[in-house]
Amino acid sequence: MPILFTRRNLLLLTGAGVTGLRPLIGGSSEFWDKKPPSEWTNLEIDRLLTKSPWAKEVNATYAPGYGGGQSGGGGYPGGTGTGYPGGGQPRGGGIGGLPIPGIGGIGFPRGGGGGRGGQPRGGGQGSAFHGTVRWESAAPIVDAVKSPLPDAFDGRYVIAVSGIPLLEDRYPGEGEQREDTEPSLDNLKMLTSLQVKGKDLVQAGVVKRQVGTGNTILFGFSKEMLPIDKRDSEVLFATRLNQLIVKTHFSPKEMLYHGELAV
DSSP states (O other): OOOOOOOHHHHHHHHHHHEEEHHHSSSSOSHHSEEEEEEEHHHHHHHHSBBBEEEEEEEEOOOOTTTTTTSSSOOOOOOOOOOGGGGOOOOOOOOOOOTTTTTTTHHHHHSSSSSSGGGTTOOEEEEEEEEEETTTTHHHHHHHOOOOOOOOOTTTTEEESSSSOOOOOOOOTOSSOOOHHHHHHGGGGGEEEEEEETTOEEEEEEEEEEOOSSSSEEEETTTSSSOTTTTOOOOOEEEEEEEEEEEEEEOOGGOOETEEEEO
8 A cells, every 4th residue: 555645744844854864964973072081992093193184103214315216416415406396495485484494395386397397306216104184182082082282282283103213313524413303303493394285384393302202293283374274175294304294185174073163
């Protein structure tokens, strides 16, 4: 016997269907939005800290002049080139509009050109070093780690690079290797940047090694100098750790924690 639907029944069914879909449309299905931090499992925390909108797995590349690359130029110490694809500059430049020494154009490029895969000429060769770049100041990361950041990073975005060694650096003609000391960490400020696509890049203002973690370095960037909105399409982090270059992108529209941008 065929089932006859009245107009009222059809409206009730339609309303029930919309109501049933509403949780899927209006909220995130990720565990960090569905459960309080106290209920996160170890596996969930591991995923949040290593492979999430706030944590990116990275492969370091050799800086120009290292790892079989060409010497002289490409940002190699003592070289003459910037190492930027096509010889251009990053939008906003480095210091006073100049490329940042030792890494060349680490911001978003204005145009094409350059070596394969957008790598600087004379460099960009893959290394055996793999690690993680994590937005350490983001609320879900703070909730997962349960450890406060050092006071020196107050009022800053904090990004951690872990698993990538700060290799001792040997310049051409020098007989001694440079040691990994606090002054050498301080020098990383001018070799590290954060940039929202379409805006000027900002250099790191604070650089510290995270205590008790080995190869983890914390980079702090001024929030006042670089406001970030969830409508921004992309944020690029880049640093040069002596012989190695590390770059990765973050998407603000994905970095939402309970519906709010978490950086």
